Amino acid sequence: MNIIYAALLLGLALGLTSSRTRVGRQVKRVTDEALMYVVYALVFLVGASSGRTLVDLASKGDPWLAVHVLSYMLLPGLAGAGFAFIFSRVAGQWTIRGKR
């Protein structure tokens, strides 16, 4: 986990430094473009790492196991998003809109 914090701090330092120069905008554009491809690489790796887990799950042949796993995968996060939707409306007009 330390490498994650180090990478974040290093990135922030580099970003802050370049924001004060003329190449700031260019750095931002290249970074955002690179980010997209690195996200795809991560999605592939996470998929590859869970492929065998899913095969194991199917080979156990217990339908309840799949129901349990899928229920806990979907419901807590979606319920959290639902609560966030309600709380943000109740609390006021400060919900941040995503980038279009």
Next chain:
Amino acid sequence: MDHKRQALVSLIVFATGLGYGALAGASYEALEPAITWTLALLIFLVGVSMGVDYERLRGSLAKIHRPLILVTATIAGALTSGALLAHFLRIPVGISLAIAAGSGWYSFTGPYLAIIDPYYGFVGFTSNLLREIFMLISYPVFSRRIGFEAISIGGATTMDSTLPVVARFGGVDLALAAFIHGLLLTLTVPFLVPLLASLQF
């Protein structure tokens, strides 16, 4: 590339990875170094992206209450869904609440619950691992209308592994909210999961 196309590409890439993992039998342990370094690269790029947008970032820091509300909603969602699933799936309430409160932190929730019962350890690990994947796939779709609220889906992973997807599809403001949300959950989960798992009903 628009959101729909990017989400579709993510899904195809994920399916390709899944197929590769299933056919090649690649385990998480074998891929962990590659995942860690890719993750470090992503976080580095997110850091650069945030740093370049320093002026906007400074404005966002004044709005710290937003991620706090988000954390409250994520925990409320976990407790509510955990209680409901315990009732419908006939799982002990404490265990069900603990699995739901794992918030995507599978490397903590799975091993912790495996000490109590290997079956629930497996459910805790797999469901939280898949929750992270669900966030990676679904956020590009949700980000257009409920970019802020959908951060909850990622749980504790929004401070690292799913932060890049929020930064990419939601923008810098939401990336900051996601990072604080993930950070606070990462500090909470190691206390919350054992507490809930110890409940005897």
